[in-house]
Every structure is written in structure tokens, then in C-alpha cells.
Amino acid sequence: MKKFITFCDRKNLTCIRGFLEKHLTDLVSNPVLRNQIIMAVDEVCSNAMIHANQCNGNELEIRFQNSSDKIIIEVIDKGRAFNFSGYKTPEIKNIITENRKNGLGMILIKKIMDTVEFKRRGERNICRMSKKLVIGN
Numbered sequence: 359m360k361k362f363i364t365f366c367d368r369k370n371l372t373c374i375r376g377f378l379e380k381h382l383t384d385l386v387s388n389p390v391l392r393n394q395i396i397m398a399v400d401e402v403c404s405n406a407m408i409h410a411n412q413c414n415g416n417e418l419e420i421r422f423q424n425s426s427d428k429i430i431i432e433v434i435d436k437g438r439a440f441n442f443s444g445y446k447t448p449e450i451k452n453i454i455t456e457n458r459k460n461g462l463g464m465i466l467i468k469k470i471m472d473t474v475e476f477k478r479r480g481e482r483n484i485c486r487m488s489k490k491l492v493i494g495n
Contacts, residue, residue: 359423366411366418366435374403374420378431381422385429385491395429395489398470401463402433402485410437410483424491428472433485439478440485 362377364370378396386392399420407413414437421432468474471487478484 359421362420362422364418364420366407366413366416366437368404368407368413370418371400371403371407375400377420378422382429385424394470395431398467398487399431399433401467402487405440405463406433406435406437406483406485410435410440412437426491428488428490430486430488432487435483436481437483439483440476 360377360381362374364373375396378399379392382392382395386395403418403420406418411418416436419432419434421430421434423430467487470489472490473486473488475486476483477486
């Protein structure tokens with residue numbers, strides 16, 4: 359398992375993307391798929407930084423592991439918990455007609471990754487995402 363620990367500040371998103379790029383390059387040869395995975399993780403990290411932690415400098419940990427057929431990425435923070443089971447996916451047409459600036463992140467994450475789950479363990483929020491690897495990715 360590989361770990362990257364940083365703090366809840368949006369300036370750190372570039373470093374997170376670099377960490378992911380480094381570890382995904384050998385596993386995911388398709389650059390479009392690789393960038394989609396990075397985008398999904400970036401969105402989870404942004405949400406944790408902004409919504410759960412209010413960019414307060416709390417620690418944010420990214421864990422990355424892979425097997426022969428999938429990758430698993432966890433984003434761990436100590437902010438406010440996200441009620442994923444109570445989350446209702448907004449209709450895209452409503453986002454457009456209401457001219458909303460947010461609301462697409464979870465749609466994007468769920469579309470890109472094969473599994474997405476949120477849980478609270480003690481004082482920690484854990485978002486666990488997985489993506490199956492297909493030969494020739």
C-alpha cells in the first residue's frame with residue numbers, strides 16, 4: 359500500500375494529482391482512463407477539503423493499493439461526515455436550469471469509479487473507491 363499525507367488546503371491538490379499520476383502510469387496505460395481516475399479522486403479530495411474540513415489544515419490521507427485486477431483508493435479525513443446513503447443524485451437538467459455551480463462532483467465520481475463507499479470509523483471519514491483493471495487499459 360502506498361500513502362500520501364497532506365493537509366486540507368486546495369493548494370495541495372496538485373501534489374495529490376502528482377502522487378496518483380506516478381502510481382497509476384504503470385498500471386493504467388490508457389491516458390484517458392488514468393486521467394478520469396485522477397479526476398474522480400481529485401473531486402473526492404476537494405469535497406473533503408472544502409465541505410468536510412472548510413480548508414482548515416486538517417490532515418488528509420490518500421491510500422493507494424492495487425492487485426492484478428483492480429485498484430483501490432481511499433481518501434481519509436477527520437472533518438464532518440458525508441451521508442452518502444442519504445445523498446440524492448441531482449438531475450443534470452435541474453443543475454443547468456438553476457445555473458448551479460456545484461452538484462456534478464458525485465455524479466462524476468460514481469460514473470468513473472466502479473465502486474464508491476463512504477464510512478465513518480471513529481473520528482475518521484473514509485471514502486473507498488475501486489476501479490477494475492482490464493488488460494490493455
